[in-house]
Amino acid sequence: MNVRLAMVAVAVLLLGDAGYIEAKAMLAQQLIEHAWNKTLTSGAPQRPWHWADTWPVARIRSTRLGSDLFVLAGADGGSLAFGPGHFSHTAVPGREGTSVIAGHRDTHFRFLAEVAPGDEFQVQRTDGVWRVYRVTETLIVNVEESPVWAAVPDRNEMHLITCYPFDAVAPGGPLRMVVISRRACQERAC
């Protein structure tokens, strides 16, 4: 038997797997951008590929942190592989109320490692309107103590949730970081 060859094969499989995850996360966002542009012109939800069970509901940009993401409907494993996912119970991003969005710490939400209070997110809604959200605080939550996060809907906030710490290797840890941002006032509207 050739252990060396077996090891090479295992290495190829594992690195391939990691590459596949990263590539899926990156390429999907490009397809989703296309769907988003169609949503902006048609006003109706657009599936990024025809068998998709999700569609973009918002765009979130951060100029300082250099990120530009398309948020997908639904925060389950199915959508998170392709983009940050919006909890459909919560307010639509950019609209009245608090919206909650989850993303993977090692793909789309990697940039949150650098986030700090005062940072701004620009959020585009399906009707094309942009809203600005300013980060007020970041919290670390232990899932074993509070397995559910839900928003107080009478505030105009956006909560981004990702796994924590960012440099952990194995998935499935108990900690989550929640980045809380509040809508900034524009033309009297907050």
Place this chain on the structure above:
Amino acid sequence: MGRRAGTLISPGFRKQRIPRDLLLDPPRRKRRVWLWLAVLLVCGALLVAVEAVAEEISSGELSFKSSAGPVAAVHVRTEVTVSVTGMVAKTEYVQVFRNDTDGWQEAIYRFPLPDRAAVHFMQFRIGDRLITGEVQERRQAKKTYEAARKEGRAAALTEQQRPNLFTQSVANIPPGEEITVTLRYLDVARFEGRYFSLRLPLTYTPRYSPGGMRGDWLSSIPFRTVTDRRASITAMLNAGVELVEITSDYHQVIPVREGARYRVQLARPDVAMDRDFVLRWRPVSSDVPTSTFLVERTSQGDYGMLMVLPPAAEQVMRLPREMIFVVDTSGSMKGTSIRQARAALLRAIETTLGPQDQFNVIEFDTYHSMLFQVSQPVTHSTLSAARKFVSGLHASGGTEMAAPLEAALDLPRVPELMRHIIFVTDGAVANEAELFRLIHDKLDDASLYTVGIGSAPNSYFMRKAAEFGRGTFTFIGDTSEVVSRMDGLARKLARPAARDLRIDWLGNTPPESFPGRLPALYAGEPLILLSHSDFIASDVSVSAQLGDAFWNEPVGLQEVDSKSGIGTLWAREKIAALEDEGVHSGDRDRFRKEIIELALAHQLVSRFTSLVAVESWVSRQPGQAIERAHLPGNIPRGQVVAMPQTATRAPLSILLGLLALAIALLMPPFPRHQ
């Protein structure tokens, strides 16, 4: 490192040393270490693979376990004791608020009750003092409570938010102590098929307000962290007849016979309040209930409760019909609910459609879409299109219910077809009144049947919408119930309802009775009529047209004692009727004065009246601060609100992949020969 690697891979050098068999054989040992490393790595890789598969399985369905360990906070525990006599259920609903903090606390807790609950009593206990509440006009009750809170007196306030959703506020709970609030309410058991049933909601599904989640009722509830609210439940069944079966739909119960009654307890001391508790009991077939007329005599006059149970009619010629299936695919239906809805629809399409019928399917969340522009005849191809449409439904988005309902009601009519609308939803809406009005205004001669889905459907909406829609309501709380419940609905649709139901009051002056307009009666489901007049003297007689046959039955008057609760139930029904009339007239608050008068006379909690209790002495001194704690309820089972899994296995794969590569490169070559 380099040198060691050199020694390892130089076979010539090795051979010059002492013969291998005489030594400990370090090279082979080192090879063995590498082999072990390789095996370990393969194990690691397998773990990654398992993770990948698990991710595939668990995606979309998140579970959570409850938090462990005591947290310094206000806790609430619920203890429910139901006592059923005939059809009337009296419930003692006890909430124990325990303050585990070092400071004074005020607790505000929102909880659901059955949608017909007539809450008529509240009392709280602090230490060994008992304080009984009284009904006041809502604003006045709030003022009384707030004043007591400020002055440092223990106080409790019970308010109705919606007909099936209440708020309990408790002020000045001393540090480390408990305040126990006892509520009493009356309810009526349901009889359907051959079973009696009683539904006790233990949590509620967050509701959707059209136009997006506005503050509304949710505003004061921090749903931020999970809780593990638990309830213990005991039921006493004084059925008066021999029972052959006592079961609970979603919980394990143990019935014990105690003389003429049955005591039913949970198999465990308590249960998580994450889904409705439903108790069912079935009398032996010879003891199926018959029509009864109970009369309670009080100083305010006589109150009657007439139960009419027409016999099942013969199967008659089936009239062709148009079936419109409307299904809710909003975000609150996520998880098990949408699967139940799909299964229920597929079953209904299979069982309710005949060859002369036409049908259509409408799905809605924030937007709605129709399977067909206009209803289509039942053919092989339309059926398969419907199955495909239904199988592809998934849940997300808001609950904009008015537009699809309107679309269903506005579909062009085929004159010779009876229109039936089957509405599948969890009813997680906050604009019920608007929807009832829409149904009332646009229904014409169609009928609307509601099918309630999920662990905690809004049963007030289900019952009322069906009432306005002249149909019936069905609940499905578990995927295993889909077939039996949908077939029950199909049977109801197949049999004719009792038409032209008439009550002849004989020697009595016709009393004021509710429901005022007698509804359509379905086989095996009784009508319950609550009446009030100064004096009810004699028996009554009931008649109806059942298919081709005329049915007529005298019902004898039976006097019951003054604690039967019939008077309270009558008042509750009258308030509900006044609320409905307000909705019809377009001014919800039109009968505010009448409702307040009635609620005060019968000591009932309503939209305009609350129960409030205040202790006479001051327990919290002016210098001591008080904190307000909003106690969240449990998230209904099957809903996805849990913290997400937000890390991929990519970093682990990279690490293990690089290790595998390192092993492959650094491993000594194995000798060709053995």
